[in-house]
Amino acid sequence: MAYNLKEEMNKPERFHAGHRLCAGCGAGVVCRAMMRAVDTKDKAVICNATGCLEVSSFQYPYTAWEDSYIHTAFENASATASGVEAAARVMKRRGRIDPDTKFKILAIGGDGGTYDIGFQSLSGALERGHDFTYFCYDNNAYMNTGTQRSSATPRFASATTTPSGAESVGKKQVQKDLTQIVVAHGSPYVAQTTLFGTMKDFHEKAHRAIYTKGPTFVNVLTPCPRGWGYPAEDLIDICKAAVETCIWPLYEVVDGEYRLTYEPKKKLPVEEFMRRQSRFAHCFKSGNEWTIEAAQEYVDRKWEELLSRCS
Amino acid sequence: MSTRERLSGNEAIATAMRQIDPDVFAMFPITPSTEIPQYFAQYVADGKVDTEFICVESEHSSLSACLGAEAAGCRAITATSSAGLSFMNEMLYVAASSRLPVVLAVACRALTGPININHDYSDSMAERDSGFIQLYGENNQEVYDNYLCAHRIAEHPSVRLPLMVCEDGFITSHAIENIEIEDDEAVKRFVGQYRPESYLLKKKHPLAVGPYGISSYYMEARVAQAEAMKAAKQVILEVAEDFEKTFGRRYGLFEAYRMEDAEYATVLMGSSAGTAKAAVDSLRKDGIKAGLIKLRVFRPFPGEELKEALKNCLAVAVLDKSEGFSGCGGPVFSETAGALINLDKKPKLIDIVYGLGGRDFTVKHALDVYERLMKIADTGETGPVYSHMGVRSDGV
Structure with missing residues (x-):
C-alpha cells in the first residue's frame, strides 16, 4: 500500500506526548514514526538502552509508551531483546500466548548504546539470528551525559571530550560505519534513514525491517539540538542537509543487495550541513579551511563507495 | 520413586534443570560451571527438554537475556562462576531491583588475581549486596535439593527476587557422589509453574519495566526490595517444610551440628563443613563440647536465628572462604559479629580466612x-x- 502521510498520522499514537525529550530533539520523532510502522493490529515490546530516550520516556510513574517496554541497562538492549524474543517463541510453543497475536520485538538505543558500549550485545544478537529489529537513533555523541564523543561522532565535531581549541579542531577520527558492519553480519535487512520529507523513507524502511524475519537494523541519523548546536525549529532542515550533502546517504541492503533510496539531484557541499551547527563552528575560522576540504573528501569517497555497491 | 545416582554437582544441577524444564536458558561458558549448560545442551539435543537454549556472547548478556525473558513471562535460568559472575554484576542488581526471579547456578571460584580456577567464595561474596537470595550446599545432594527449592522461593509473590544456588567449584561441581534423585513428575509437581500476573507479552495489558526513578520514588522501591528480602526468610522455611514432607530431607536456614550444648563453635559454609564435622565428632569423643553452624542461607542473613544458636557458646570462630579486604575480617565474620552485637553475654568471636583459591582445608x-x-x-x-590459616610458612 502506498505511503500516505495523512493516514499514517491518523493512526492511534503509540508514543505519547508528555515525555521529557528536549524541543528539537529527533528521538521523539523517531519513536513516533517507529511505532507507526508497527501495524495497528500488532503488539510490540520495546527494549530500550539507557540514554536520553529512556530517562525521558519512562520516568516513574509515567510512561510515554503504549506498548510493553523494558529497560535494563546501557549496553544490553540487544541481549534483553534476545531474551524477550526467545520468550515469545517458547510461550507461543507452550500455548501461553495467543498464537494469532504478533509481538514485534524492537530494540532502540542511541549511538553510544549501539556503536560503542552496546556493540558486543548487538553483534551477538545479530549473529544468533533473533527475530527483532534494532533502531539506532544516532545523534553522534553521548548526549545524555553531555555530548562526549562516541565512535559515531564525525571527524571535526567539537564534543565535550574532543573540544576544539588552540591545538584542536575537534574529533580526530571519522565516524565508525556501523551500517556496513551490520551488513557484514549477513542481516536480511539493513537500512540507513533519517527524518526526511514526509517520513516516507523512514516509514517504508522501518516497516520492512519490522516485517522481515530475522535480525534487522535501521540506523537513523537523529539530530540533537543541545549537542549539535542548532535552533529547535531547524531539526528537519538539518536532516535534509545531511541527506543532500551525502553525509548521511539513504539506502537499504536487502539480503546483501544494496539500493539507494534517495539520490540528491545536486549533491550539496558539506558546508551546507556543517555551518548550521555550532559543533563545527571552529571549522569556519580562518586557517581551518582544510577541515572542510578534508570532510568533503571523506564524504565524496564514501559516497562513491556506496554508489559502486549500489550499481 | 526416587533413584540413587552417581552425579557430580554440576550434573545434579543440570538434572534438576532438566526436570524443571524451564522456558529459557541463556548460557555462556566459564570454568567450573561450564558443564551445567553442556549437560543441558545435550538434553535439548536429545529432546528431553523444550527450553529455548540461547548461547550468548557474554555473561553480561546471559543475565540480560534472562531478564528480558523473565519480564516477558518466562522462567529463565543461567549458570556461571568467578569472573563471569563479576561480569554480571551490573545486571544482578537490575534483576533484583526489577524483581525478576531468575535462578542462577554458581559454581563458586576464586576471583583473579592471580588467575585461579579453584574454589573459594570471592565471587559470590562479592555479590552479597546485589539483592540475590543466596543458598549454599555442602555436598551434591544439598546442591540438588537447593535447586529444587530455588524457583519456589524466588517466584513467591511475597519475595519475587532472583536467587543464586551456590556450589563449591570443583569440590562439589566436579566430584561425583551417590545422591538421591527425585522422580521427574514429583519434581515438576513440587516446583510448580511460573505464572506471573503481569508480563511484557500479556496481550491486553502492556507492562513497562525498568523506569527512571527520581528521588521521590527511588527509596520506596529500595525499601520494598529490602522488605522482600526479609520476607524471603519465612518463605525459605515454608518451602523447606514442604520439601521435607515431599522428599523427606530436612533443611533450615542453617544446619546446627551438635550445637545443643556447644561451648566452642565454628560458623562456615559449603563443603568445608564435612571436614569440620569430622573434627567436631572427634572432639566430642574426647568430651569436648564442640559444634558447628553451616550456613545454608547467606542472603537473607539469618542473624536472629544465628544469635540464638550461638548465644551460649564461650568462643566462636567464623571461617571465611573469601577475603573481604576490609582490613578487619571477611564477610561472614562481619555479618556474624553484627548478629551477636546486642547480646548481653556474648561469646568471644574471631575470624579465620582460609582455603583461598582452592588451598586445602583438612x-x-x-x-x-x-x-x-x-x-x-x-x-x-x-x-x-x-x-x-594455611598460609605457606616459607612465605613464598
Whole structure:
C-alpha cells in the first residue's frame, strides 16, 4: 500500500506526548514514526538502552509508551531483546500466548548504546539470528551525559571530550560505519534513514525491517539540538542537509543487495550541513579551511563507495 | 520413586534443570560451571527438554537475556562462576531491583588475581549486596535439593527476587557422589509453574519495566526490595517444610551440628563443613563440647536465628572462604559479629580466612581452630581477631 502521510498520522499514537525529550530533539520523532510502522493490529515490546530516550520516556510513574517496554541497562538492549524474543517463541510453543497475536520485538538505543558500549550485545544478537529489529537513533555523541564523543561522532565535531581549541579542531577520527558492519553480519535487512520529507523513507524502511524475519537494523541519523548546536525549529532542515550533502546517504541492503533510496539531484557541499551547527563552528575560522576540504573528501569517497555497491 | 545416582554437582544441577524444564536458558561458558549448560545442551539435543537454549556472547548478556525473558513471562535460568559472575554484576542488581526471579547456578571460584580456577567464595561474596537470595550446599545432594527449592522461593509473590544456588567449584561441581534423585513428575509437581500476573507479552495489558526513578520514588522501591528480602526468610522455611514432607530431607536456614550444648563453635559454609564435622565428632569423643553452624542461607542473613544458636557458646570462630579486604575480617565474620552485637553475654568471636583459591582445608586445620577457641575460653584473651590459616610458612 502506498505511503500516505495523512493516514499514517491518523493512526492511534503509540508514543505519547508528555515525555521529557528536549524541543528539537529527533528521538521523539523517531519513536513516533517507529511505532507507526508497527501495524495497528500488532503488539510490540520495546527494549530500550539507557540514554536520553529512556530517562525521558519512562520516568516513574509515567510512561510515554503504549506498548510493553523494558529497560535494563546501557549496553544490553540487544541481549534483553534476545531474551524477550526467545520468550515469545517458547510461550507461543507452550500455548501461553495467543498464537494469532504478533509481538514485534524492537530494540532502540542511541549511538553510544549501539556503536560503542552496546556493540558486543548487538553483534551477538545479530549473529544468533533473533527475530527483532534494532533502531539506532544516532545523534553522534553521548548526549545524555553531555555530548562526549562516541565512535559515531564525525571527524571535526567539537564534543565535550574532543573540544576544539588552540591545538584542536575537534574529533580526530571519522565516524565508525556501523551500517556496513551490520551488513557484514549477513542481516536480511539493513537500512540507513533519517527524518526526511514526509517520513516516507523512514516509514517504508522501518516497516520492512519490522516485517522481515530475522535480525534487522535501521540506523537513523537523529539530530540533537543541545549537542549539535542548532535552533529547535531547524531539526528537519538539518536532516535534509545531511541527506543532500551525502553525509548521511539513504539506502537499504536487502539480503546483501544494496539500493539507494534517495539520490540528491545536486549533491550539496558539506558546508551546507556543517555551518548550521555550532559543533563545527571552529571549522569556519580562518586557517581551518582544510577541515572542510578534508570532510568533503571523506564524504565524496564514501559516497562513491556506496554508489559502486549500489550499481 | 526416587533413584540413587552417581552425579557430580554440576550434573545434579543440570538434572534438576532438566526436570524443571524451564522456558529459557541463556548460557555462556566459564570454568567450573561450564558443564551445567553442556549437560543441558545435550538434553535439548536429545529432546528431553523444550527450553529455548540461547548461547550468548557474554555473561553480561546471559543475565540480560534472562531478564528480558523473565519480564516477558518466562522462567529463565543461567549458570556461571568467578569472573563471569563479576561480569554480571551490573545486571544482578537490575534483576533484583526489577524483581525478576531468575535462578542462577554458581559454581563458586576464586576471583583473579592471580588467575585461579579453584574454589573459594570471592565471587559470590562479592555479590552479597546485589539483592540475590543466596543458598549454599555442602555436598551434591544439598546442591540438588537447593535447586529444587530455588524457583519456589524466588517466584513467591511475597519475595519475587532472583536467587543464586551456590556450589563449591570443583569440590562439589566436579566430584561425583551417590545422591538421591527425585522422580521427574514429583519434581515438576513440587516446583510448580511460573505464572506471573503481569508480563511484557500479556496481550491486553502492556507492562513497562525498568523506569527512571527520581528521588521521590527511588527509596520506596529500595525499601520494598529490602522488605522482600526479609520476607524471603519465612518463605525459605515454608518451602523447606514442604520439601521435607515431599522428599523427606530436612533443611533450615542453617544446619546446627551438635550445637545443643556447644561451648566452642565454628560458623562456615559449603563443603568445608564435612571436614569440620569430622573434627567436631572427634572432639566430642574426647568430651569436648564442640559444634558447628553451616550456613545454608547467606542472603537473607539469618542473624536472629544465628544469635540464638550461638548465644551460649564461650568462643566462636567464623571461617571465611573469601577475603573481604576490609582490613578487619571477611564477610561472614562481619555479618556474624553484627548478629551477636546486642547480646548481653556474648561469646568471644574471631575470624579465620582460609582455603583461598582452592588451598586445602583438612581435619587437622579444623582441630587447630577448636584448640584456639578452647584457649580463648580458658584465658579470656582472643588474640588476633582476624587471621589467615594455611598460609605457606616459607612465605613464598
